[in-house]
Amino acid sequence: MPDPLFSLSGAFGTGPNRELELRAQLAQDPADIAAARELADLLAQQGRAAEAIDLLERALDRCPDDQKARATLAALLLHSGNFERALKQFKQLRPPLRTSFETQTSEAGALGMLGRHAEQVEIYRKLLRQHPNDPRLWERLGNALKYLGRTAEAVRAFQRSVKIDASYGEGWWALANVKTFRFGADDVTAMRKALAGTAHPLHTAQLNYALGKALEDQGEFEESFRHYAEGNRIKATEFSPEQMTTARLTDYVDSAIATFDAALLSRASRTGDDGNHPIFVVGLQRSGSTLVEQILASHSSIEGLAEPDAMLHVWTDLESAAAKSGKTVWKTIGDLTPAGLDAIAAEYLQRIAPFRKERCPFFVDKRPANWMYVGLIRLVLPNAKIVDARRHPMASGFSNFKQCYAGNAFPFSYNLSSIGRYYAEYVRLMRHFDALQPGAIHHVLNEELIEDPEGQIRRLLDYVGVPFEPACLEFHRTKRAVTTASAEQVRTPLNRQGVDQWRNFDPWLGELRDALGPTLSDWDEIPR
Structure with a gap:
């Protein structure tokens, strides 16, 4: 943010x-x-x-x-x-x-x-001429460069930040978050020393995450997991117990299933605005959503946006309106008139407009947590395409556990049990819509995409309604800003490198496995 x-x-x-x-x-x-x-x-x-x-x-x-x-x-x-x-x-x-x-x-x-990272770089470089020893500016410059695909320059900026202040955990984590970067022995020594000398909770957490990454790369899996777990423990203290639990999420999914029934969704028969064709990419974080976006954005008719939060704000506004009228948001949704549906659609398109630059016929709104708003999307934007990017729950779950997200995002991700329950609730809601409207949501399993890229990409493009283009297979050559933790990974060809990494930590992932319950065995049961 x-x-x-x-x-x-x-x-x-x-x-x-x-x-x-x-x-x-x-x-x-x-x-x-x-x-x-x-x-x-x-x-x-x-x-x-x-x-x-x-x-x-x-x-x-x-x-x-x-x-x-x-x-x-x-x-x-x-x-x-x-x-x-x-x-x-x-x-x-x-x-x-x-x-x-x-x-x-x-x-x-x-x-x-807004995805305007080149302008960001200009501002940070100007500020650094005035404040050359500010580690925060070097780290933020590095992130802007990373998003632009200038990875080598980004790494040098991150390294400069920790050279200025070896206890600056944000800089060490930024280096670790360059997924293709490997720490050296001197880096590990410097991080251990910094960890012993800092009392700042956030920097301590970030140093633990970075050390976890360094030790994982060295094959020291047990010690690596201890550092990941400690980083998560510290990050979890930033949230209230209520924020950390998924009990409210279960209630939310129950309410969504009860509200978005066949009768309500049958009202989504409006033609919508033919000049706007959103493609929502949803799912659990770290499940291949950025890869799906990159593939789609490599097509000449599809624009990939920065990761917008337009639908989140639409939902928040809807909740506020409901509270003012003394109703629940679910009752408010059920009472929406055609004019009300059109107004919400217009608000979404207005909020998304500043992110659009190329004005292609289609655009990708890739925000994984939008899975929570699939019902609203189906109701107010019936022409929108929804792509569920899904990955093995142990793989995506542990990948979340290894990720130190910025700010107060994704409190569920700092506990293995809550990650598992979150994944199970997400799958439960997707299955509700699959049952009510077969084919409305297109599912992309990360493992199947890696094994059969051309076949899966052709199916994806058929669903969207655009012809196949070879550039979608060469997605790693597409020049565009990518603003997620997968920024470097989507600039390399598909490979199996990350498919089974979680198995190195299997002995310590019992809480995740137990929380997933039956979803662990049937997560990949999707409409074919």
Whole structure:
């Protein structure tokens, strides 16, 4: 995620009385920009970002020169996923705000979320001329270069970050996250020394993940697993017990199955917008979704986007609307009129528009967690294609356990049991839609794709509705930004290297195996 610009909490008083006072003040004097800023801050603290954004936009119409209000608006837009609109606000700031470190790093973060990594690189290089000994800037420059496929330059940037600060766990993990990179003996020694000397929880976790990767590459599997497990233990402390459990996910899947029944889905008979053809690639993280996206994006009629969160924001907006009306989101969905369905589809297409650059007939929205919104997708975007990228649950499950995700993403992934239960719930929901609408979802099993690439790619393209093109077989030659942990892997030809890696750790994966239950034996039972 992008860097924060300014804190939006704790600056002013809170509570309903203060909100009423500020609204009364603005009713009396709509041009009181200080009151508008304070009220926007208060709304943001309450999770009412959309109201805060609307308030500040109206205030800036009256007082366009207020730089504090514009900076706050940029921050709100950034954290609400409105990256294009945030960039427009950044560009209207004046020095010193426009040229501040915080503004420039936030702008670079927004550009990265839109897949504009070359512009990101320019900003980071400019900042590094002013701050050459900032390890964070070197690490972020490295990530932008990695996404552009400039792996050797990325590695040098990551190495520079840990040379400046050997305890900077983010830099070591960034190196480990270059899946084709191999640590040397000196690196392992330096990481062990740094681990013994740092007390920073996140850096400690990241150093453990990086050491786990280094020791795995050396064949020291038992010690490697201990470091992976310790990294996960530390990361798990960032989340509440409620966030770590999958009990709520089970309830969610139960509700989704009950809501999206045959009667409701039969209403998805609208023709939709023939000028927009989304292809959603869903599944569990680390299951080959980036590979599927890269194959599709190698076709002349298909554009691959940066990993957008447009559908997540659509769902969040739907939940907010439901809460305001005093209904559950499931009741709200069931009550949607044709006009309501069209409005949600329009919101999605509006949110996805800033990510589209090539304007191909088709585009790929590759966000694995969108499997949770398959029912909504089928309802509001009936022409959309949905591709389920699936991999052996032990392989994808352990691959998640080895991954230190940025920020607060995927809390389920820091515990083997919760990974297993998450996988089982995902498969359960996919099977519901397979039963109701056979053929609506196309499944790509990673192992079958590796064994029979041309056959599986032809089936995939037939499902999408485009003719076969040889470039899809040569996907590793396609030049485009790739923003996931698989960035280097999809730039190499298909191979079996990662298929059975999890077996080296089989003695320590009992919790994952037990949590999967019957799904372990029937995960690959899909419509043929």
